[in-house]
Amino acid sequence: MMRLLSVVGARPNFMKIAPIVEELTKFSDIEHCLVHSGQHYDELLSGNFFTDLGLPKPDVNLHAGSGSHAVQTAEIMTGLEPVLLDYKPQMVLVVGDVNSTIAAALTAVKLGIGVAHIEAGLRSFDMTMPEEINRKLTDTIASLLFVTEQSGVENLKHEGVPSEKIFLVGNVMIDSLLRHRELAAQSPFLNQLGILQNGNGRRPYGVLTLHRPSNVDDPKTLQGILSAVNTVAAEVPIFFPIHPRTRKNIEKFGFMRYLAPAGIGTSAGIVALDPLGYLDFLSLNNSARIVLTDSGGIQEETTVLGVPCLTLRENTERPATVTHGTNQIVGVNPERIVAAAQAILQQPIPQPRRPPLWDGKAASRIVAIIRGHLRGQHVQ
Ligand code: UD1
Numbered sequence: 001m002m003r004l005l006s007v008v009g010a011r012p013n014f015m016k017i018a019p020i021v022e023e024l025t026k027f028s029d030i031e032h033c034l035v036h037s038g039q040h041y042d043e044l045l046s047g048n049f050f051t052d053l054g055l056p057k058p059d060v061n062l063h064a065g066s067g068s069h070a071v072q073t074a075e076i077m078t079g080l081e082p083v084l085l086d087y088k089p090q091m092v093l094v095v096g097d098v099n100s101t102i103a104a105a106l107t108a109v110k111l112g113i114g115v116a117h118i119e120a121g122l123r124s125f126d127m128t129m130p131e132e133i134n135r136k137l138t139d140t141i142a143s144l145l146f147v148t149e150q151s152g153v154e155n156l157k158h159e160g161v162p163s164e165k166i167f168l169v170g171n172v173m174i175d176s177l178l179r180h181r182e183l184a185a186q187s188p189f190l191n192q193l194g195i196l197q198n199g200n201g202r203r204p205y206g207v208l209t210l211h212r213p214s215n216v217d218d219p220k221t222l223q224g225i226l227s228a229v230n231t232v233a234a235e236v237p238i239f240f241p242i243h244p245r246t247r248k249n250i251e252k253f254g255f256m257r258y259l260a261p262a263g264i265g266t267s268a269g270i271v272a273l274d275p276l277g278y279l280d281f282l283s284l285n286n287s288a289r290i291v292l293t294d295s296g297g298i299q300e301e302t303t304v305l306g307v308p309c310l311t312l313r314e315n316t317e318r319p320a321t322v323t324h325g326t327n328q329i330v331g332v333n334p335e336r337i338v339a340a341a342q343a344i345l346q347q348p349i350p351q352p353r354r355p356p357l358w359d360g361k362a363a364s365r366i367v368a369i370i371r372g373h374l375r376g377q378h379v380q
Contacts (some may be wrong), residue, residue, distance in 0.1 A: 002030045002374050005089035007080065009037030009064070009100025012173075012297050014049040015278060016095040016118060019175035019363035021055060027371070033087050037076045037100040038063040042244065044275040052278035053176065069099060069130060076103035084111055090374055091116055094138060095172070097131035097296075102138050109141045116370055118172060120145035121152025122296075122317035128214065131296070132317070144373060146366050148173075148300075149320035149355050169365040170357030173297050174304055177282065178360040181305075184282035193239065193271075195287075204236050206290040206341075208270065211243035215294050215312060219253045221332055225312055226250075226258040226270070228334035229292060232341040233260075233270050238292070239284060241273040290344050292337070299327045306352025308344045310337065320355040 004024065008017050017034070024032045036058035040046040050057065062079030064072060076099065084092070084107060092108035094101045095118040105115045120139050124132050139145055139156060147153050148171040156166050195205055208229055216222050229238055240259070242250070250256060260269030276284065282301075285291060291302050291309045299318050302309035303325025310330045321327035330340045357365075 002091075002371065003033075003087070003089045004030060004091050004093060004370070005033040005035060005084065005087055006093040006095075007035045007037060007076075007100055007104035008058075008095065009039030009076065010096075010098040011040055011045045011049065011275075012295075013095050013098060013100065014046070014053055014055060015176040015297075016172045017093075018053040018055050019172050019179065020093065020095075020118070020366060023363040023367045027367070030371070033059045033083075033089065035059065035080065035083060035104075036061045037079070037103065038065055039072060039076070039098060039100045041065055042275075044277075045244070048277035053180070064100075072099050073103045076100055077107045080104055080107045081111070084108060084113060089113060091144075091370060093118065093370075094142075095119055097122070097135045097138070099130070099134065102134040105138045105141055114143040115141060116144040116146065116366075117142035118146045118366060119148055121147040121156045121166070122149075123152075123155045124315045124317040126315050130213075135317070144370065146362075146369075148358075148362075149318065151319050167365070167369055168357065169369070170359060170362035171300060171355075172362045172366070173300055174354075174358045175360050175363050176278075177301055177304055180279060180282060181286065184279045185286060187279055187283040189280045189283045190287060193284075204289055206232065206236050206238040206292065207284055207288045208238050208240040208291075209243070209293045209295050209298060210240075210246050210312070212294040212313065213245075215332060216243075216246045216249050219249075219255075222246075222249060222253065223255060224334045225332055225337065226255055228337040228341075229270055230258050231334075231338045232290075232292075232345075234268055235342070235345060236289060237268055238270050239273055240270050241276045241281065241284075243275060289349075290341060292341065299325075300358075302326055304352060304354055304358060306350055308347075308350060310340050310344070312337065324353050324355040326350055326352070 024030050064075035091114045093116045094104050108115050117138050145166050147168045259272040288307050294312045299321040303321045309327045314331045330336050
């Protein structure tokens with residue numbers, strides 16, 4: 001019997017672990033424990049995702065909660081250590097780049113337990129991003145590195161990681177998207193928002209998401225972005241599901257004036273929404289004419305959906321979304337954002353293209369490799 005333990009904690013982890021959990025259940029020789037760190041605890045950021053993705057309730061919840069980086073990371077580590085000592089997994093699986101990822105990886109390796117990192121090798125080369133620190137440290141200590149795109153393989157090799165630890169397997173986030181896309185398309189959510197279908201199948205609205213500390217903690221940057229998006233929103237309504245960090249800052253800085261009050265209708269303006277569940281957000285993105293975001297995962301999802309995406313950051317750790325997808329890196333200069341968005345609204349809708357191996361089968365490749373590894377053999 002092989003014993004595996006996975007740790008998730010924050011919203012973007014849940015859609016990455018879901019296809020792996022599903023795949024693991026196919027093997028009677030695998031026992032699996034799902035641990036939730038509690039980094040995200042609101043229903044809107046956590047519980048709803050378990051329901052939408054069909055994830056089982058976590059076996060253990062560490063209830064680490066919010067705090068400074070040091071406090072949050074330490075809470076997860078001290079909570080996880082006794083769980084690992086008790087469950088004795090042969091391998092710990094971590095996904096993505098959040099504080100729960102590095103906290104779990106560090107706790108496991110210090111106990112001599114091997115770590116598999118899913119979504120390894122991505123690099124923004126911007127060490128002011130907490131996620132970049134988390135990625136680099138996790139990759140340094142993990143024994144199996146599962147990579148979504150070729151740039152990740154090159155980054156790891158450049159850092160001196162031996163090739164036999166690196167596996168280009170595709171993208172588990174896209175596994176989840178392809179599995180749920182049809183269900184999301186049937187959702188009544190767009191009708192509830194009052195969004196009407198136009199002739200070309202794509203509906204005339206945009207989507208905005210913002211949560212990066214570098215964009216939402218600095219009033220000048222946040223105001224520049226909101227005023228730019230407001231200009232774009234004079235042409236098409238822009239739906240804005242607001243992350244709690246961002247909402248707090250919008251209220252604190254007095255920027256509510258940029259948001260259209262809820263229920264005003266959908267002809268124009270930035271329409272504020274609460275954070276959405278997985279299926280509602282997928283249905284919103286699936287039909288959008290344009291997405292503006294500072295998220296990493298949304299750059300990947302829009303690529304596969306064929307929705308033009310403007311990334312409101314100076315860099316991306318996911319260059320395949322630019323070279324093989326619909327993504328443009330526009331930064332946070334307001335004039336640049338408006339010009340890029342207006343150009344997209346005038347251009348024809350692009351054909352979706354996919355980076356290699358973004359085919360919905362990443363989880364089965366990963367589980368095959370882990371099983372082979374634990375049996376003392378390497379599966380390529
Ligand atoms: C975290 C991840 C980020 C990921 C994002 C997705 C790190 C370093 N950051 O950022 O990579 O893209 O999740 O959302 O791990 N809060 C709530 N309810 C919750 C959780 C948080 O209101 O359930 C509020 C709290 O005020 C908290 C703040 O959001 O202080 C930030 O939460 P935190 O988990 O520290 O980081 P995120 O900004 O969510």
